[in-house]
Amino acid sequence: MSANSDGGVGCQDALGRLYEYLDGELSEDWTEKVRSHIERCKRCYPYFNFERIFLDHIRSLRLGPETTGRLEKRIRDALEGA
Amino acid sequence: MTRDRDKREQFESEALVHIDALFGLALRLTGGDTARSEDLVQDSLLKAFRAWDDFRLGTNCRAWLMTILRNTFINEFRSAQRRPTPVEYDEVADRSVFAEVSAVDPEGHFFDRLIDKEVIAAIDGLPDEFRVPIVLSDLEGLSYQEIAEVMEIPVGTVKSRLFRARKRLQVKLLDYALEMGYLS
Numbered sequence: 034m035s036a037n038s039d040g041g042v043g044c045q046d047a048l049g050r051l052y053e054y055l056d057g058e059l060s061e062d063w064t065e066k067v068r069s070h071i072e073r074c075k076r077c078y079p080y081f082n083f084e085r086i087f088l089d090h091i092r093s094l095r096l097g098p099e100t101t102g103r104l105e106k107r108i109r110d111a112l113e114g115a
Numbered sequence: 116m117t118r119d120r121d122k123r124e125q126f127e128s129e130a131l132v133h134i135d136a137l138f139g140l141a142l143r144l145t146g147g148d149t150a151r152s153e154d155l156v157q158d159s160l161l162k163a164f165r166a167w168d169d170f171r172l173g174t175n176c177r178a179w180l181m182t183i184l185r186n187t188f189i190n191e192f193r194s195a196q197r198r199p200t201p202v203e204y205d206e207v208a209d210r211s212v213f214a215e216v217s218a219v220d221p222e223g224h225f226f227d228r229l230i231d232k233e234v235i236a237a238i239d240g241l242p243d244e245f246r247v248p249i250v251l252s253d254l255e256g257l258s259y260q261e262i263a264e265v266m267e268i269p270v271g272t273v274k275s276r277l278f279r280a281r282k283r284l285q286v287k288l289l290d291y292a293l294e295m296g297y298l299s
Contacts, residue, residue, distance in 0.1 A: 083221060087226060091284070094231050100153075108131065112127070115161055
């Protein structure tokens with residue numbers, strides 16, 4: 034893990050907050066620190082980029098197939114008796 | 116009885132239109148169990164119907180129903196998960212997918228070659244402890260704090276489960292992609 038010479042955070046600090054950063058869970062201060070690190074770190078940038086691509090992929094999934102009419106009928110029948 | 120009928124008709128036109136979205140969420144939460152998902156959707160809609168007088172028309176009905184379904188699932192999940200699960204103590208071998216593919220596919224193009232169905236099957240195959248946080252975070256967009264409240268676990272546990280869940284999922288997707296020749 035590289036040491037930092039400019040007062041910013043190092044690789045270890047950035048990597049330890051990888052998903053918190055990508056999930057938007059960090060404070061503004063930490064978000065800025067991590068962003069500034071990965072923008073200039075040749076080792077961390079590709080890794081963060083890869084993880085961001087992975088998460089974008091998962092987040093764009095469509096949830097599932099449509100229901101059949103059977104379930105809707107079952108629920109309408111249950112509502113009649115509710 | 117007219118009032119009851121009006122209430123039912125209003126509920127059917129406002130709430131039943133979201134049945135596909137509810138079923139989709141139920142399927143992912145249950146790991147693709149169709150019968151259990153149907154029961155979950157029915158239980159949730161009946162609960163919503165009983166609480167319909169408290170629902171304010173014009174507010175987000177879909178979000179309200181999704182919350183009821185999520186809570187219904189989690190209540191069942193919690194009662195079935197009172198004992199510590201072996202997964203908590205299971206040291207999953209830490210394979211770094213990025214390290215494995217960085218020389219040939221650093222931008223993860225192999226993810227694009229996987230179809231949704233294959234990715235969903237991989238998510239469904241994760242143990243509950245890992246699948247539920249991924250569904251709540253990545254498919255439902257809940258914050259760590261919201262997931263912690265829904266699952267009644269500390270925020271730190273949410274973080275570590277999400278981390279491990281995503282790593283497991285990446286390994287499954289990579290293995291699948293390798294098997295299918297998606298990685299050139």
